[in-house]
Amino acid sequence: MATFISVPLKKSSDVDLVKPLSKYVTSTYPAGDEQAEYIRAVEELNKLRRSALGRPLDKHESSLEILLRYYDQLCAVEPKFPFSENQLCLTFTWKDAFDKGSLFGGSVKLALASLGYEKTCVLFNAAALASQIASEQNLENDEGLKNAAKFYQLASGAFSHIKDTVLSALNREPTMDIAPETVGTLSMIMLAQAQEVFFLKATTDRMKDAVIAKLSNQAAEFYGDAFKQCQYKDNLPKYFYFQEVLPVLAAKHCIMQANAELHQSVLAKQKKRFGEEIARLQHAAELVKTVASRYDEYVSVKDLTDKINRSLVAAKKDNDFIYHDRVPEVKDLEPIGKAVLVKATAISPPLSQKFADVFEKMVPMAVQQSMTVYSQRKSETVNRLVGTMREATNLCNGVLASLNLPAALEDLSGDSIPQSIAEKSRSIVQQGGLQSIEQLIKDLPELLTRNREILDEALKMLDDEETTDNELRAKFNQRWNRTPSGDLYKPLRAEGANFRSILDKAVQADQVVKDRYNAHCEMIALLCKPESELSAALPSANPMKTLQGSEVVNVLRAQLAQLDEVKREREALESDIKGVTFDMCGTFLTALAKDGAINEEQLSLGQLDKMYSEHNQKVQASLRQQEELLGKIQVAHQEFSSLKQSNTEANQREEVLKKLASAHDSYVEISSNLREGTKFYNDLTEILLKFQNKCCDIVFARKTERDELLKELQQSIAREPSAPNFNVPAYQSQPPTAPGGPTPAPRTIFVPPQAPPQTQDKSLPPARPPPPNLTPAASTPVTPTPTGNPPPVAPPSAAQGPPYPAYQGYPQYFQMPMGYNPYAYGQYNVPYVPYQAPPGQAGYPGAPPGTQGYPGYPQQPSQQNYYPQQ
DSSP: OOOOOOOOOOOBOOOOOHHHHHHHHHHHSOTTHHHHHHHHHHHHHHHHHHHHHSSOOOSSHHHHHHHHHHHHHHHHHGGGSOBSTTSBOOOEEEEOSSOOOBTTTBOOEEEESOHHHHHHHHHHHHHHHHHHHHHTSOTTSHHHHHHHHHHHHHHHHHHHHHHHHHHHHOSSOOOGGGSHHHHHHHHHHHHHHHHHHHHHHHHHTTOOHHHHHHHHHHHHHHHHHHHHHHHHOSSGGGSHHHHHHHHHHHHHHHHHHHHHHHHHHHHHHHTTOHHHHHHHHHHHHHHHHHHHHHSTTTOOOHHHHHHHHHHHHHHHHHIIIIIOOOOOOGGGSOOOOOOOOOOOOOOOSOOOTTOOOTTTTSOOHHHHHHHHHHHHHHHHHHHHHHHHHHHHHHHHHHHHHHTTTTHHHHOSSSSSOOHHHHHHHHHHHHTTHHHHHHHHHHHHHHHHHHHHHHHHHHHHHHHHHHHHHHHHHHHHGGGOOSOOHHHHTHHHHHHHHHHHHHHHHHHHHHHHHHHHHHHHHHHHHHHTSOHHHHHHHSOOOOOOGGGTTOHHHHHHHHHHHHHHHHHHHHHHHHHHHHHOOOOOHHHHHHHHHHHSSOOHHHHHHHHHHHHHHHHHHHHHHHHHHHHHHHHHHHHHHHHHHHHSOOOHHHHHHHHHHHHHHHHHHHHHHHHHHHHHHHHHHHHHHHHHHHHHHHHHHHHHHHHHHHHHHHHHHHHHHHHSOSSOOOOOOHHHHSOOOOTTSOOOOOOOOOOOSSOOGGGSOTTSOOOOOOOOOOOOTTSOOOOOOOOSOOOOOOOOSSOOOOOOOOSOOOTTOOOOOTTOOTTSTTTTOOOOOOOOOOTTOOOOOOOOOTTOOOTTSOOOOTTOOSSOOO
């Protein structure tokens, strides 16, 4: 009776995990020990997949352990990599476990770029292998019964988990083997078998009949529910697997119910209810009789039938002779109780006992994304503080340049180069002068062109693949049931549009820098000249030596010294702001483990405010101090200007000195802007290359998916009938009956042993005609040689079947053994005997020339063939 159902495994195509995952690791993590460790982990994951799916698995617990370990690793790695169609695209192909396909169409399979699909199929295989391991257990001992119950409950839980998660894990309709209705049915079957194992355990341990009856009745209910689910689903009964399973489920339902009635009859006998005992035994006998008559080829119930019949005969005998108790109807019997001792195992990773995450040190994607946003927030905060200080410094330099300070204080003699102007000239020369700026300006268009080409090439790949996808969608219509490329590429196109906008803004910023350079180019060139030429280019003025010891000059110099000190403090503060660091990874991990989600904005803003609040106060204090000093300097400069002698030469000299000071500041700012622009373009090149690689990867994955889908469509088209079904009219299928006349008897077709030529099947080639019985006048009669051969038999008028040797051969000829080769004489040491005509038969006439036919025989057209052409 112990016939248990197991589930076949799904088969997967080979997938290379190393290349795409390693590429993501190298592009995301910097080179070093961490990157090398993650690449080794990727290789271990690939080896684990090959061990779990790349070879046939034994029906042993160690094989199940490998599958569960791979499933646990997939669950652990899923939040750490951006597995999706438009990011890290890995296409997994799995065949249907039940639909074996056809000779020309092939088996049904589905290819999806979804890690959830891979997890679902791996869990299905784990459940299927668990069912196979359970069915191989020895149910004669306690250990086998315990293991069988454990594995059946694990299989039931796995199938139930797939039922609840498969639709959310896949973005399209799944294959029938992992569809919710299929795995729900399989889960119920596994649970019923686990309940039956507990029934067998209770029977082996000779527990009370009341307990055994309840266990058996519950198993019967489980089998009945599973049978109904199989029978009433539209798609399941068409599979050969379920065609074999349905009779087993029906038989098991009857057998478990018969066992429940058998053990309940024992209770009735103990309670002196002999009529109830007979009724239950009769019901049990009817159930096993049904099994024996309908499902005997699937399940044997001989032992159970004998046991029930013996009990029934004894009960009837005792009741007829002793008790005379009334036998009630089955519908009037009290229902048997039920006892559920099984439960589907909850699927909560890790399922493997030996699982160790090879990516343990890699943080989840949620933390990585939070870290990225946090880094952007931190950069914005730093840039805001540093930008505020730099704007204040530029404002200060502009005010001093408009006042010609400190050059005005240094040019009291009126005929020498001021010290500050000389220092600025030397600074420009040391930084490369005009040549360095012109080279930087010349390099910018090349960098811009390179970035535009990379971006255009990436977007062109998306456009080409989307065009192909739209053409195939228009060709196959609803059959082309994959995500449209236009919808899939929306994030990438938005990212590309953002890059193009950045490049356009960069072009505008480059033009602003060039215009500023053109405005100050003449004065910058003057600063690049030697001191003698610079001194000669400066207009001379009357000496102002009377101001050298004045109090106003001393006050201005003291205030300028304080302003320089503010600038130096500001530079130190900028370095401190850029040097602030804090590892938010631990904070995000703690929040993720505690709440299951990360409130990045709240955590990041709170931490940034804590880190930069003190620096923000120092920046504001520096700005206030600068504002106070500039106000005092402007007041002192007005007094200083009133004391100076005013003439044309002095005004011209002061104007040139102002332009030189402004040119120096512009040179420093332009050089800084150009270097930042060069760095920006170089950094953007790396980002665009990553974007291009991302586009290339997703386009390649889409092409692979497209090829798989095209192959699947071709197979499905090959499986479809070439013409639709139609009904034959009644007058064509039934001969007309004469009105009022008797119904004619059906015609009997008699086929004689040798059918006449007119009854020959038209599908066969025409019979070869017999040779002509003519004796040409020119031919010489052949003298026959007397032999012992029987007279020849006339050739048949119709084509015959294979010439099986059903008669005795001619004398002097040997029967051909099996495998005889008529072209290899001597292989059986048989001498060659030339043909000798039998007595009384003339030989055939010689063949006419090739261009003539036999005389007196109708000629056949040369182009007509005996056999129909294919």
